[in-house]
Amino acid sequence: MKLVKDIENLYSREFKQWELARENYVALSHMNVKKFNYNGREIVAQFNPCRYNSAAAKIDSESLSKRECFLCSEHQPIEQETILWQDTYKIQINPYPIFNRHLTLSHVEHQPQAIVPHIDQMMQLAALLPGYVLFYNGPTCGASAPDHLHFQAAPFSELPLCREAIHDDCDLSVYFPFFYIIRKKASEAKHWFHVFEQGMQEINQKEGEYPQNVLCWRTKNEWHIIIIPRSKHRPDCYGYDEEHFLLSPASVELTGVWPIARECDFNRITPSLLQSISEEVTISEDEKEQILEYFINNA
Ligand SMILES: [Zn+2]
Structure with missing residues (x-):
């Protein structure tokens, strides 16, 4: 619990000294939010x-190198403080939050995103x-810094799929x-985890x-890991003009929280659109079956 306490103290200091972060966190509390219940699953969209x-x-x-x-x-920025973990990861507050506690945990060295070794x-x-x-977003799965190894963290209570998953009695849902x-x-x-990774490969x-x-999260007695294999980085409807949607799904979207950066998109979205985007960027039922079969034969 010491780290959680240190993080709360970090938040207090950052809110005092870092105007950009403070304003973005304050904005979260009066953000326009839509909640949907779609096929028994909760989906939250926020205009952010x-x-x-x-x-x-x-x-x-090319863009990354520039x-x-x-x-x-x-x-x-000079205001961005760090809690250093084992001289390896920098724990920092995310100045562009989706949640009232939103952390970035980045490696001290500039090296590409990769989950298996980490x-x-x-x-x-x-x-x-x-x-x-x-949560971890693969290099072509929503990470905006795919060239720098990092995780993010959000309160468990804010992620609908994680809340729903924990009520499941099965070992493997x-x-x-x-x-x-x-x-x-x-x-x-x-x-x-490694058997699933081998199956996916x-x-x-x-x-x-x-x-x-x-x-990944830890409860009192258990470890929980959710793997979301992806078929696609961004949906076909992705684009910068207003004919398209500026929606680039990553871990949080696929677990039920959609931060939507443009008002025109926020006004147009429907739960069925968000669900169809989720299906478009994830693997097919057939691929899932193949990976599961590999898992059952090799675990
Ligand atoms: Zn870097």
């Missing part, structure tokens, strides 16, 4: 203009942050299109990491 840069981020290698990485310390660290950090869910791992032992949770056979979002 401070998320524009994230939704519109250009992540091709910009200053906002997770590297030398490019961060699941251990994600779990260790999750254990230190009771009440938070850590088949929430389409997620794989949900619950284990008492960290070593088992990790083992299952098996059906993909592409270079590099299988595109995915991963969420």
